[in-house]
Amino acid sequence: MPELPEVEIVRRSLIPLVQGRRVVSVSTSGVPLRRAVDAAAWGACQGEVLAGISRRGKYLIMALGSRAAVLHLGMSGRLLVHPAGRPAPPHTHLEVGFAGGRLLRLVDPRRFGLALVMASEEVITWPGLAALGVDPLEGDLEGDLEGALARLAGSRVAVRNALLDQRVVAGLGNIYANEALARAGIRPTTPVGRLSAPRRMRLAAAVRETLSAALAAGGTTLADGGFVDAQGDVGYFAVALRVYGRAGQPCLDCGSPIRRLVLAGRSAYYCPRCQLR
């Protein structure tokens, strides 16, 4: 569910609710996510103040004294802030209580998420973060991303798959990879190593435009209502999607039916007329 814009919106929505507050209780479900949630390590965070929340790609990093929590929402994860006393929703796997009575809950039915605690100095070298590529919302995106794509010269990987590779760009998922390609007029199957420099520039710009538009709209909440921020609010970018999930429906620009195909086991969507090669 959550790609970079959704994770960033969760981060921003968490800050006024829990940042600066002291952790007074922690409990875990005992059910493993992608990896086990270490109850002892989380329990040791009691008494610490949540000093800040940052993001790298789709990961959230919470500063808790000398420790850091690294969170990933996987496919179905939500981070919700509830008033004390509200019953936990099904699939709540981590609950952090803050002074003042707020509860931060990690709810994740599919359990592809991640909730690690480590020493703060370990964060930089933790492999999951160290391997991440350029973050599209930081620095000179077009230069950095164009450079990252240029480094794939010779690769025959489909450009949609390259955009999903977190070692290349950190934070794109299947929705925005497809949307950025639609905006750039590039077909998802085009080998990334065969894009000309101008087309790489166009793609880099399209990635930035797509992500900022999604961020401004509060993220993408699909029909199943999967994504919500920490207060339970939905995002409105779903109505602006050009191709994702629109197989058979007319292209917004030319009216041709949008096509769906499967690349690396995941749906790719494109307009056969506007996205050549």
Add this chain to the structure above:
DNA sequence: AAGCCAACCTGGACGC
């Protein structure tokens, strides 16, 4: 060694 692909899970939508 790059690049597919199944596997990890639950739940919702759909067809019969």
Add this chain to the structure above:
DNA sequence: TGCGTCCAGGTTGGCT
């Protein structure tokens, strides 16, 4: 109503 099938915002390890 129920049951079976397919699909899903992500990542990873194993195979060719």
